[in-house]
Amino acid sequence: MCTVADIRKKLLAQRRDLFCQVAQTEEELLWLETDVESEVEERGQGEKMVQLLDRLDERMRAEIEAIDRALVKLEAGRYGRCEQCGEDISQSRLEVLPAAPVCIGCAQARETRVALRT
Ligand SMILES: [Zn+2]
Incomplete structure (x- = not known):
């Protein structure tokens, strides 16, 4: 049985992997390593986030949305x-x-x- 923290870590890693596929500069990669978690909590509308979201195709965007929804459900105790x-x-x-x-x-x-x- 996974703990909430484990699942959260897994979801955030998956989310980061998706963004890494479209990150083009070292700065963006660095940002992904450090800031994704806090971005998620602020419902990330930072400039970099918008740039990266722009480059995602439809399928990837749907995946990110699913991950975000799962994270919200996790916080609300409705995950799974x-x-x-x-x-x-x-x-x-x-x-x-x-x-x-x-x-x-x-x-x-x-x-x-x-x-x-x-
Ligand atoms: Zn069902």
Whole structure:
């Protein structure tokens, strides 16, 4: 069983990895190493954050949003609950996808709907 601090660390590391992929200068990388955590707490709208967000593609941005939502839920003590049906998300799923917003059942139902539409 992971502690809240462990999960938080994992989510922040994942978030930083995403930003590292688009960071282009040494200054930005350095900033990522030092300031991401405090940025998150201030709901980061710093200049650098905006620049980096600009470079993220849609998929990465969705991932960052999922991580941010997971962090908020973690603070509120609601982490690990499915946003759709309210059931607990399985531990094994959270290990692979710590920012997963919905349980496997709801994720599959969603995928099926997308598949049917296209
Ligand atoms: Zn669900």
